[in-house]
Amino acid sequence: MIRTKIAKILVPLDGSKTSFNGLDMAIFLARQCGAIITGLHVVSIYPQHMGELVTPLKAKLIANAEKFMEQAKVKSAQNGIVFRHKIIYGDAKSDMLDFIKQNKFDLVVIGSRGMGGIKEAFLGSVSNAIVHKSHVPVLVVK
Secondary structure (H helix, E strand, O other): OOOOOOOEEEEEOOOOHHHHHHHHHHHHHHHHHOOEEEEEEEEEOOOHHHHHHHHHHHHHHHHHHHHHHHHHHHHHHHOOOOEEEEEEEEOHHHHHHHHHHHHOOOEEEEEOOOOOOOOOOOOOHHHHHHHHHOOOOEEEEO
16 A cells, blocks of 8 residues: 555656656656656766767757657646656766655656666666666656
8 A cells, every 4th residue: 555645756767668658657657646747858968078069969968858749748648647858968877866855856767778878787877877866756767
């Protein structure tokens, strides 16, 4: 029996298939609990000294994030779920953990692997960090 009402679910999204699998699970759970979903994407900050060299890349990353966040919003709305999104700049692991804590989510639903280039044995590095350091329950979806 769940003793805490699940009202706020965080779904980290990076556009990958597994992050959208996490969204599907979050939508299912939100329908059962009457919860709202917040999608979060963290755009990595590149070294400041590279300035103008990364500006076009940064713009492309933001445009891409806005695109898959809109897809997530539409998918959620089609299932009767309120979807909010936030795009932040920084380090995916630490800034995601800070966001979880600051916004008092009841549950995090995260894909087991994202778009990151480095593969870990069982979980992606971001999902692994969230599982081990989050103070709220985390559901990992393949």
